[in-house]
Amino acid sequence: MISAPVSTSPHGPGQFLAEVMAATPGDNRLNLCVQCGSCGGSCPSGPEMEHTPRRLFALIRAGERDTVLKSNAPWYCVSCYYCTVRCPQDIHITDVMYTLKSMAIKAGLFHDAALPGFSETFVDYVEKYGRSFELGLATRFNLRHHPLSLAGMAPMGLAMLKRGRIDLTPHRIDGMAQLSAILEKAKALEAAP
Amino acid sequence: MKAMFYPGCSMQRNARPYLDSLQAIKGDIDLELQEIADWNCCGATEYMSVHRVAAHSLVGRNLALAQHQATGTDLLTAGCSACYLNLAKTDAQMREDAQLKGTVNEALAAGGLAYQPGRLKVRHLLDIVCHDIGYAAIQAKVVKPLHGLKVAAYYGCQVVRPDYDGRWDSHERPTSMDKLLQALGAEPVDWSLKTQCCGGHMSVIGPDVAFGLIRRLIHGAREAGADMVVTLCPMCQLNLDAYQVEMNKHFHTDYQVPVLYFTQLMGLALGKPAKELGIGKEFVDAAPALAKIQAEAPKAEATKRKRRPKASDGLPMPGMESRHD
Numbered sequence: 001m002i003s004a005p006v007s008t009s010p011h012g013p014g015q016f017l018a019e020v021m022a023a024t025p026g027d028n029r030l031n032l033c034v035q036c037g038s039c040g041g042s043c044p045s046g047p048e049m050e051h052t053p054r055r056l057f058a059l060i061r062a063g064e065r066d067t068v069l070k071s072n073a074p075w076y077c078v079s080c081y082y083c084t085v086r087c088p089q090d091i092h093i094t095d096v097m098y099t100l101k102s103m104a105i106k107a108g109l110f111h112d113a114a115l116p117g118f119s120e121t122f123v124d125y126v127e128k129y130g131r132s133f134e135l136g137l138a139t140r141f142n143l144r145h146h147p148l149s150l151a152g153m154a155p156m157g158l159a160m161l162k163r164g165r166i167d168l169t170p171h172r173i174d175g176m177a178q179l180s181a182i183l184e185k186a187k188a189l190e191a192a193p
Numbered sequence: 194m195k196a197m198f199y200p201g202c203s204m205q206r207n208a209r210p211y212l213d214s215l216q217a218i219k220g221d222i223d224l225e226l227q228e229i230a231d232w233n234c235c236g237a238t239e240y241m242s243v244h245r246v247a248a249h250s251l252v253g254r255n256l257a258l259a260q261h262q263a264t265g266t267d268l269l270t271a272g273c274s275a276c277y278l279n280l281a282k283t284d285a286q287m288r289e290d291a292q293l294k295g296t297v298n299e300a301l302a303a304g305g306l307a308y309q310p311g312r313l314k315v316r317h318l319l320d321i322v323c324h325d326i327g328y329a330a331i332q333a334k335v336v337k338p339l340h341g342l343k344v345a346a347y348y349g350c351q352v353v354r355p356d357y358d359g360r361w362d363s364h365e366r367p368t369s370m371d372k373l374l375q376a377l378g379a380e381p382v383d384w385s386l387k388t389q390c391c392g393g394h395m396s397v398i399g400p401d402v403a404f405g406l407i408r409r410l411i412h413g414a415r416e417a418g419a420d421m422v423v424t425l426c427p428m429c430q431l432n433l434d435a436y437q438v439e440m441n442k443h444f445h446t447d448y449q450v451p452v453l454y455f456t457q458l459m460g461l462a463l464g465k466p467a468k469e470l471g472i473g474k475e476f477v478d479a480a481p482a483l484a485k486i487q488a489e490a491p492k493a494e495a496t497k498r499k500r501r502p503k504a505s506d507g508l509p510m511p512g513m514e515s516r517h518d
């Protein structure tokens with residue numbers, strides 16, 4: 001099915017599409033989707049997703065904001081870029097998935113808190129230390145979201161320790177004040193319309 | 194050949210064997226690496242999901258520091274797929290999107306920094322090794338050819354895709370690492386899963402999805418007759434090696450396919466002792482496979498624990514500040 005590019009005017013049904021496109025850097029071409037389905041067919045997470053990328057893009061075009069932002073699909077995206085290199089229309093599909101994740105967090109619409117939870121825990125570490133901290137990350141994430149799996153993970157954690165493959169304390173970069181100033185400014189710019 | 198170097202958090206710790214083996218071989222292959230001083234985490238795929246512009250600015254700080262510190266090179270390399278892609282993506286999207294370029298630089302200015310997109314050429318380590326240093330130069334340095342070793346070259350996703358600067362011969366069936374391994378004397382097997390996904394962060398947030406993907410890859414490598422999988426990414430190594438053990442528990446299977454970094458095999462072929470290359474730190478012991486080429490490999494420590502873990506065996510908490518290593 002070939003369809004014409006949809007209008008991305010700020011009013012009318014194209015509004016949500018325009019919003020997603022504006023929040024996705026680069027020439028993302030989302031309005032040019034021809035619904036061919038190559039993306040869904042290439043996706044390793046397809047079977048776990050409530051909507052394949054193709055369906056998600058049809059919903060975006062139809063302005064189904066809530067359904068799209070509540071979908072688990074972007075959170076199951078593993079950024080493998082198969083869809084992106086196979087899309088006949090060169091749509092930056094993986095980048096759009098990132099946009100949908102941050103929009104869902106902002107709107108408070110996501111369907112399982114564990115999914116954004118991992119991203120947010122990771123971000124907390126980076127903002128505090130400038131480096132990520134694998135051990136703290138896995139521990140804090142699991143404490144918050146799967147307390148029962150901690151015991152199950154212990155043997156792997158210990159095996160990592162034995163091999164010197166894990167840190168007990170995070171490393172803090174010297175330029176933390178500089179990094180914080182940059183990130184604060186970036187977030188202010190991001191929030192500005 | 195000189196390049197600026199972004200090690201990334203994983204290489205510092207969980208992927209230490211990758212860094213150690215790289216350090217061990219770089220002199221032999223004439224590769225000089227200048228580490229970006231005081232680099233920060235690139236945010237993996239997580240930061241991008243939460244704050245878009247901040248994610249690019251986070252990476253932008255590393256690019257700006259590298260541009261500022263670089264002496265005698267315009268190359269910037271990373272060994273981790275995610276780190277490489279983040280650097281490449283921020284550079285590419287700042288080149289393509291003037292508005293993003295402006296915003297990121299406005300944010301960087303708050304920290305007294307600036308980055309001119311395009312000033313650095315961002316390349317994955319494998320790209321530099323294969324395409325700049327070259328197979329012939331490497332082959333000339335081989336003293337212990339890996340004859341008899343069958344290897345499955347695994348590229349994963351984010352190095353060959355989306356490939357902003359067209360560095361690879363294929364997005365789905367690349368051959369660069371296969372040729373490198375051939376130059377080392379090993380025999381690359383023909384398998385169809387070399388750029389299929391290993392599950393990325395799903396091993397932490399949705400293990401069931403990841404276990405399926407990991408099983409498919411490990412099974413595919415074994416079916417193709419490989420003695421081991423060779424990787425170019427800390428996250429792929431972690432997923433295929435450490436989580437192979439968990440995956441076996443999940444499916445009641447007993448796969449034992451070791452997973453090493455291409456730099457470790459380069460080290461062996463260049464005659465470096467296995468220990469110096471971090472061999473022996475893997476979860477699935479590589480020693481039996483390496484016995485085929487008579488490389489002395491320290492045995493990996495047994496992963497099975499004899500007794501059931503007690504509650505007190507839980508992972509140490511981040512609060513344990515007294516135990517610096």
Ligand code: SF4
Pocket residue numbers: 032033034035036037038039040053054057083086087088089090091093
């Ligand atoms: S592959 Fe591209 S054009 Fe085809 S459905 Fe997916 S996004 Fe649309």
Ligand code: SF4
Pocket residue numbers: 039042043044045046053076077078079080081082083084093094097
């Ligand atoms: S990038 Fe995401 S959406 Fe695209 S194929 Fe991979 S997992 Fe699926």
Ligand code: SF4
Pocket residue numbers: 132200201202203204233234235236237238273275276427
């Ligand atoms: S993305 Fe991963 S590997 Fe790269 S710097 Fe951050 S934690 Fe380290």
Ligand code: SF4
Pocket residue numbers: 078079080274275348349350351352389390391392393394426428429
């Ligand atoms: S193969 Fe796995 S770790 Fe490597 S890039 Fe793809 S998802 Fe990430």
